[in-house]
Amino acid sequence: AAPAEASASASGPSPDEPFAGLTGAEISERALKATTGARSLRMTGSVPDDESGGTIEIDLALDRRGDCAGTMGMDGQGKAELIKTGDTVYLKYDERFLRAQSKGEPQADTEALVSLLAGRWTSMSADGADAKEMAGFCDLDKLLEDAGGSGDDAPTKVTRGRATTVDGKPAFTLYETDGSTRNTVYVATEGKPYLLRFESGSKQEPGALSFTGYDEPVPAESPAGEVLDLDGLDGTSA
Structure with a gap:
């Protein structure tokens, strides 16, 4: 031996x-x-999107409270700024992102969406159907659970x-x-x-x-200035 x-x-x-x-x-x-x-961290990089088969680019700071702030993109086609604080999700889309997400839609609908949303902060309830997917990226507990594997x-x-x-x-x-x-x-x-x-x-x-950015404060604050409440609009979603 x-x-x-x-x-x-x-x-x-x-x-x-x-x-x-x-x-x-x-x-x-x-x-x-x-x-x-x-208590908090920042993650940057890319992950596969099972739904579209594409790639999601992420740069997000998030904490245990479910607050987060950063940017997200899809296949290098524009970006959306994301803030979640409390029960509200704030999003600001650039024009390129909106056009990419509207691919296949009627041209008039795409132009109307771009005119309404491009470069403007919007808000939605984090519990709403349209916001749940985005809010899910701010769930640090779920993220770490997935990272650990079980x-x-x-x-x-x-x-x-x-x-x-x-x-x-x-x-x-x-x-x-x-x-x-x-x-x-x-x-x-x-x-x-x-x-x-x-x-x-x-x-x-x-x-x-x-x-x-482990244990560093997450800069998740409500945007200053005008914010468009998407929950108050019927049928408007990026």
């Missing part, structure tokens, strides 16, 4: 390496615990990678294997072991998200 133990020790991580003595699964567990304990979503194997950096911050890579897909996770090695970045290895659902 002794030679085998010596061999395993020699091939394992050196004492100077981050998370020395911990398996990939143990590091992943620590990262999940730290990240799910965060049941069928949990990775089948987590292995150690190597020391690296993410946006100048010291990090350590982990490889999460689920069937034939291998995702890469970057964990902070200074301070709390927060999740810094996730890169999907799936060809069917590619995407990558960076996580910063």
Whole structure:
């Protein structure tokens, strides 16, 4: 048994390496615990949109209260500014975003929508049907639950990678294997072991998200000036 133990020790991580003595699964567990304990964070990157088959670009700061502020886009075709504070969702669409979302609609309807909404702040109840999808992106608890994986979503194997950096911050890579897909996770090695970045290895659902701004205040405030109440309009939705 002794030679085998010596061999395993020699091939394992050196004492100077981050998370020395911990398996990939143990590091992943620590990262999940730290990240799910965060009061707020900012996520930037892209994720697949199951409904359209396209890609959603995200830059959002969000907190445990469900408040958020940032921007969202679809396939590089314009952007929508998003703020959720309390029970209200505020959105401001640019013209390019509106035209892309109105593809296939009658030209007159598209022009009317652009004329009404482009560059204007709008508001909707977060509980309304039209706002629920957008408000869902502000649900930090759900986001972190999805990031952790559970049941069928949990990775089948987590292995150690190597020391690296993410946006100048010291990090350590982990490889999460689920069937034939291998995702890469970057964990902070200074301070709390927060999740810094996730890169999907799936060809069917590619995407990558960076996580910063842990426990920082989220600048979610109601827009100043005129705001168009979409709940008061019949049949108007982007």
